[in-house]
Amino acid sequence: MAVDWELVAFFVLSAFEIVGSILVVTNRRLVRAAFWLAMTLVTIGGIYLLFRAEFVFLIQILVYAGAVPVLFVFGLMLTRRKIMEESSPEEGGP
Amino acid sequence: MSAPLIPDLFAACKVLTGAIIWVVNQIVLAIAIVIPPFRGLAEWLGSDPVVTALTWLVVMTVMLLWATLVNLLTVMWLERKLYSRLQDRYGIMVSIWSLPFWPFNRKDRPTHMGLGYLQNVADGVKLLLKENLTPRDADSAMFHMAPVLIAASTLMIFVALPWSSGFYVVRLDLNLLFILAAFSLAPFGILMAGWSANNKYTLVGGMRAAAQLMAYEIPMILCVIALVFTTGSLDVFEIVAQQERPLVDLGLFAIPAWNLFGPQILGFVVFTVAMMAEMERIPFDVPEAEAELVEGWTTEYSGMRFGLVFGFKWLRMVAGSALIAILYLGGWTGPVFATFQVGGIAVPIVPEELWFILRVWLLSMVFVVVSWSVPRVRIDQILQIGWKRLVPFSLLAILVAAGAALVGWGP
Numbered sequence: 253m254a255v256d257w258e259l260v261a262f263f264v265l266s267a268f269e270i271v272g273s274i275l276v277v278t279n280r281r282l283v284r285a286a287f288w289l290a291m292t293l294v295t296i297g298g299i300y301l302l303f304r305a306e307f308v309f310l311i312q313i314l315v316y317a318g319a320v321p322v323l324f325v326f327g328l329m330l331t332r333r334k335i336m337e338e339s340s341p342e343e344g345g346p
Numbered sequence: 347m348s349a350p351l352i353p354d355l356f357a358a359c360k361v362l363t364g365a366i367i368w369v370v371n372q373i374v375l376a377i378a379i380v381i382p383p384f385r386g387l388a389e390w391l392g393s394d395p396v397v398t399a400l401t402w403l404v405v406m407t408v409m410l411l412w413a414t415l416v417n418l419l420t421v422m423w424l425e426r427k428l429y430s431r432l433q434d435r436y437g438i439m440v441s442i443w444s445l446p447f448w449p450f451n452r453k454d455r456p457t458h459m460g461l462g463y464l465q466n467v468a469d470g471v472k473l474l475l476k477e478n479l480t481p482r483d484a485d486s487a488m489f490h491m492a493p494v495l496i497a498a499s500t501l502m503i504f505v506a507l508p509w510s511s512g513f514y515v516v517r518l519d520l521n522l523l524f525i526l527a528a529f530s531l532a533p534f535g536i537l538m539a540g541w542s543a544n545n546k547y548t549l550v551g552g553m554r555a556a557a558q559l560m561a562y563e564i565p566m567i568l569c570v571i572a573l574v575f576t577t578g579s580l581d582v583f584e585i586v587a588q589q590e591r592p593l594v595d596l597g598l599f600a601i602p603a604w605n606l607f608g609p610q611i612l613g614f615v616v617f618t619v620a621m622m623a624e625m626e627r628i629p630f631d632v633p634e635a636e637a638e639l640v641e642g643w644t645t646e647y648s649g650m651r652f653g654l655v656f657g658f659k660w661l662r663m664v665a666g667s668a669l670i671a672i673l674y675l676g677g678w679t680g681p682v683f684a685t686f687q688v689g690g691i692a693v694p695i696v697p698e699e700l701w702f703i704l705r706v707w708l709l710s711m712v713f714v715v716v717s718w719s720v721p722r723v724r725i726d727q728i729l730q731i732g733w734k735r736l737v738p739f740s741l742l743a744i745l746v747a748a749g750a751a752l753v754g755w756g757p
Binding site: 283284287290306307317318323325 | 526538567
């Protein structure tokens with residue numbers, strides 16, 4: 253039986269993309285949500301590659317994977333007071 | 347017109363793969379005498395799709411070993427020796443005769459008057475043997491994934507980066523864009539490493555690194571746009587081929603038509619400064635300013651994971667120097683001094699690969715000399731240089747290149 257590997261790749265990428273985009277909006281830790289957003293954008297780039305659109309794929313990686321999640325994290329850093337985990341006082345040292 | 351030492355890396359590796367498969371097949375056929383079904387395995391191994399797939403793996407391995415074991419180690423060694431000389435000392439000098447086992451434990455040889463080339467290997471072995479610590483409050487999955495992402499995105503550059511007209515893994519149509527895209531993945535991995543360690547030094551270092559790398563990517567890509575006005579191509583092979591003709595013939599030697607000579611000089615300066623910031627070298631190394639942030643975003647890493655994120659900075663330096671050499675300094679073109687005959691074909695004594703690594707290593711040494719002789723600039727000054735100086739200058743470079751293309755003034 254001949255398997256259409258491009259279709260398989262499309263379904264795998266779509267599954268990653270849907271799971272990633274659900275995690276972006278449900279994750280309670282906002283920095284993690286920004287990193288899930290990066291995975292969603294990279295898988296969208298992979299789908300562009302399946303459509304034989306190499307230029308759009310490379311621009312997607314260049315702009316969306318490299319820059320947009322980083323900008324989101326900057327936004328989080330500049331608006332929220334704490335984005336790090338705090339040790340509780342009794343277990344941490346002085 | 348120089349010629350490459352390896353005219354076709356894929357064909358060369360196919361011969362190597364064929365030899366390996368032949369040896370394996372002899373063993374499998376010897377087993378097949380006892381267990382007959384193994385004969386099918388030998389036939390499957392010798393079939394064409396399997397050989398092609400394995401050849402791709404061999405090609406990638408050859409490029410990996412070439413990039414890390416030859417270029418990374420040599421550039422690290424050159425840097426350590428050179429900055430030691432700048433500081434008026436000898437630098438690493440431990441020779442191979444200091445190893446405590448046969449055949450190196452010779453009492454009659456000096457142990458500490460060598461070149462010290464294997465010092466980096468020794469440091470790597472030391473890092474491999476160290477314990478791999480994870481901070482208690484760290485985001486474990488992302489903490490462990492970030493070095494993989496950084497290393498993978500750096501090695502992705504070498505998939506498309508050619509070392510001569512024959513020594514490359516794969517020839518893409520848009521390989522210049524691919525190299526830039528692979529370069530641009532790093533801030534994400536660095537930010538991930540800085541945030542996940544849950545340490546204020548790594549967080550500040552990661553944020554600074556991401557801000558700096560993103561700010562300096564913009565003038566870099568704008569300079570590439572200016573260059574494309576001259577070359578009209580996003581293919582690095584085409585860009586290098588255009589720089590092969592002589593610009594001015596002076597009789598004894600000719601000035602080659604590098605993109606550096608001509609309207610692209612401003613773009614070259616901006617691109618080099620931006621590339622220096624992309625490499626996080628010293629005038630722009632606030633991400634790991636060791637006086638204020640212990641080791642920047644690599645603080646919490648230990649063992650070989652630290653070795654990966656630390657050593658791959660040099661690999662990015664090699665890739666960045668190679669990119670500057672390809673775009674502005676003529677790539678692998680070079681004069682031919684003498685040729686010798688191999689089966690009726692004239693092969694130059696100095697092949698293209700040698701011209702190229704000469705440029706790459708010399709350019710890396712220029713970066714080393716600059717970075718060990720200037721002070722570090724503050725983070726706000728870095729962002730001011732990036733946004734208020736380099737971006738306008740790169741826009742000016744685009745304007746100059748467009749005007750030069752209009753009136754037909756080229757290198």
